[in-house]
Structures are given as C-alpha cells and as structure tokens.
Amino acid sequence: MVPLKLKPAFKDYIWGGNRLVQLFGMESPYDKTAEAWVLSCHPDGENVIQNGTFAGRTLSDVLQNEGKAWLGTHGSAFSFFPVLIKLIDAKDNLSVQVHPSDDYALQNENQYGKTEAWYILDCDDDAEIIYGVNRDLTKEQFRAAIENNTLLDCVNRVKVKPGDLFFIASGTLHAICKGILLAEVQQNSNVTYRVYDYGRLQNGKPRELHIEKALDVTNLCAIDCSGKPLGKPETKDGNTETLLTQCDLFTVHRLNVAQQATVTADETSFVSLVAIDGNGVLTHGDTVLTLYKGESIFLPAGLGDVEILGNVSLLVTTV
Template identity: 50%
Template structure:
C-alpha cells in the first residue's frame, strides 16, 4: 500500500466541544469530543488502518517503512492530534526527555500548534511575559495569580506556535488546532481553574514536577525558514491547493487535510480526500500529488 488512511482514537476531556465532529468529519460517539489522535502509535490512543489493525502493528510488520531518519528513535517519533478547545485547557508544561525518562519512563514532549480556526478575540498562553523566580512561580500557583505574569497571545487562523519542552502553555477557549508533538503523553498541570473531573473531584495538579521543569522566561523566537516548524522529531509544512512532492527513503510522510477536498495520488493509487482526513505514506513510496481545493499539513521526520 502506498496510501494508508488512518482512523483516530478520540478523547472526551471536559474542555472539548463538538467541532471535530461537525466541521472535520471525525466519527465518534464521545461528547464532548476534545481530541482526535489522527497519527498515533501511542498505547493511550492508537490510530487504526481500515482493516482494524493499529498503525503500530502495521509498522512492526513492515520494517523500513518509517525511513532511515527514524532509525535513531526507539519508537515512532511523533503524535498528531486535532484539538477542539471549547473551554480553556489547563495551564501546563511538558518535561524534557531526560526528566521524563527518569520520572515517567517515557519521552518528554516538544510540540507545535497550527491554528485551524478560532473565535474572535481568542488567545492562548505561551510562556511568561517576563522572567520570574522559582519562588514567585510557586507562590503565584498557590494564590491563583499565575495568569497575571503569563504571555497571553491573540490568535488567528493560520498562526503557528513552536513549544519546546519546559514551556508553560495553555490553549484557551474558542480555538481549534492541529498539534504535532513528540510521541508522549506526559503533562504536568499547574492550574486548572478549580475544575472537577467526572468523578466530582478536583483534577490532579503536578506542581512539584512543574517547578522542576518549567522555563520561567518569555518564549524564544524561532525562524524555521519556509517550514512551519522543524526539530529533531518533525518537520511540518502547510500546503495550499494542488502540489506535488515525493516520499524518499529517509522518512515517511503524514498528510493531514485541514480544509477543502481533493485527490491524493501515489504509487498508482488515487483516493478522494477531504477535511479531517489523515493519511500515512510509507518511506520510499515515491512521487505523490494532491489535487483540488484542499489545504494540507505535511509532516515528516
């Protein structure tokens, strides 16, 4: 197979909405529908092939289909999600690889956000607006004044944010994003607006670990040239309309359709694609084309 369509695992976190179902065609009975893990080998939410097997099972049965640039990784390197934040997500931070491997027995998490849609006036938190001490950070968590020193950024459709591990952040209400991240599910919540979970109890916070790993500084500006984001784990590009490219021996390619519809052709196959679809092209699949009015998020290692 040169073109593999993936079906996501979905999550019903309490801050989610319904737009992934209504706007992106994600099929799920969950309500709210907060996240769709559209490219995932993580055991907490795998992606599935049309025959019901997981992407991880396919990769195990087809050695080499990740490409030579993935040989350095012990596991599938990335996880891609749609996220519908009807309400604010918790203010949170992700640890580095070293800290996460030592304390959580899985990798840390660097990620990027690509804003697919947002309500007027929407914003998110991205680092601090000035450097603060660890003592002040701890005190503000205790007295619920942390947001006073956070960097609140107004967002617009098409904005992109690169979030290295250690960066305090939160997606706020009214934003739909595509997230490309390291293959990890380690999150330390710092502040959660006093919300309770389905069990009626306040959701757990992880303040001590967050104090260990958080960079208490404004975010660093990044220049990725023509790319939306680029790091050791992923290179992400946004393509509008028709384009042609190739999948070489170095890396697989993930295609996430974020707008419109069209046709994807690769290896003698042609499939119709539409907003919300996720496709995996194995390494060394050769030339491929996308035709039509769609917009596509293209990810490779």
C-alpha cells in the same frame, strides 16, 4: 508498500466542543470531542488502518512488523515512533500545563518528553493562548503564584488568528484557551504536568495537579513569541507551500493544492498528510484514497511519488 488511510482516536476531555464533528465531519462517538489523534502509535489512542491488506490493524502493529525501513533513516533513529498529530477543539480553556524534556521524561516516565507545535485552524475573534512566563521567576515565586492563585498574572497571554504557528519547546508553560481549533504536531508522548486548572471540578473533584514535577521542568525565564510560521508561502505549479515549523524532531509544511500536486516519500522519512481544508484524492498505483478535511494518510518512507488531485490544503509532516 501502499499509502495507509488512518482512522483517528477520539478523546472527550471536559474542555472539548463539537467543531471536529460539525466542521470536519469526523465520526466521533462522543457528545463533546476534545481531540482527534490523526497520526498516533501511542497506546493511549492507536490509529487503525482503513485500507488495503492491513485494514483493521493498528499502525503501530504494522510498523513493528515492517521494520524500521517504513520510518526512514531519520525516523528509525528514534527508539519509539517519533510524532503524534492531533486536531484539538478547545471550547473551554485547557489547564495551564508544562511538558518535560526527553532527559527528564525518559528518566522519570519511560516516555519521550514533549515539544509541540500548534497551527491555528480556526478561532473566535478574541481567542488567546498562554505561552511562557512574562517575567523571570524563581522556583519559590512560581510555587507561590500557583498556591496564591496568581499564576495567570505571571504568564504571557497571546492573541491568536488562523494561520499562526506556535512552537512550544518542552519546559514552556502553556495553555490553549477557549474558542481555538488547532492542529498539534508533537513528540509521541502523553506526559503532561498540570499546574493550574481554573478551580474546575470534574465529577465533583478538582483534577490532579503535578506541581512538584512542574517545578522541576518549567522554564522560568521570561520569553516572547510571535505566532509567525517559519517560512513564507512559495508558489510552484499553481500550488502554495509554506514551511510552518522545523526542528530536530519534526518538519511541518502547509501545502495548498490548487488542482494537482505530487508528494514524495523518500528514504529519509515517512510522510504524514492531514487534510485541513477542502477535498482531494490521492493516487498511488492501484490505491486511490480520499483526502477530505480531517482525513489522515501515512506514506511509508521510500514509497516514492503520490499524486494529489483536488482543491485541498494539507499539513505535511516529516521527521
């Protein structure tokens, strides 16, 4: 069992930019890169392993062969690989959208629903997101707002800054708006119901909307949000760790390594490490892997301790 360096899958959606290439040095094949899927077993964008005896194979293929032990006792309780982690560069606004719950998605889409968390890495000064509705709406009012083009009057627009964390439960209407670079940890699902797309055209046509399904799943009660990570920064051995978010689906910390740190993959869960700033090197036995900004390493459950040297900030995700 060794740590696995993952090659991301890229997406060139119409709203993407070039910061993942320029700021993260990622090797995207596209002019505009909207998303890099840095931990993915999803058939829409599989990660390929870059090191060791598994080099060239997809992570999902290897996990299938190695059995559920590599997912850990928590991870193996899910019937599919549980999470998908992306870096997202929104040069333009994403559509206003909503994701279904597990119950609805498993019944209607044969996938998990999607609860997601956004960690803001970088953004323009005036950048904002759309998060939930700002008043209680009936289904009829929601439908009318979509049809009359007044939906944006009924949503919360929340200013964001680097370090903010937004937890988006399934059913919450949301959009990442222009000028935001973020990391997203989400359930392993690609089910999105698009509600409003600013009247944009792609190849001369509007993109499809999914209004009926959105009416089924959207939470139409007014909600608030703060953008505060769940925990306070805690310093230990010169390194700083912050609990960003935690739910029954995933737990995400930010770990700032000043010089040296140990990360442990115990029997309960695999560990995903995604470098979001700085540069480091990870060592486990004979395996030595770089952890440059944008790089992603998967530690199988039960791997034990790995050592990280360098000055690097990591998103550490477990289930």
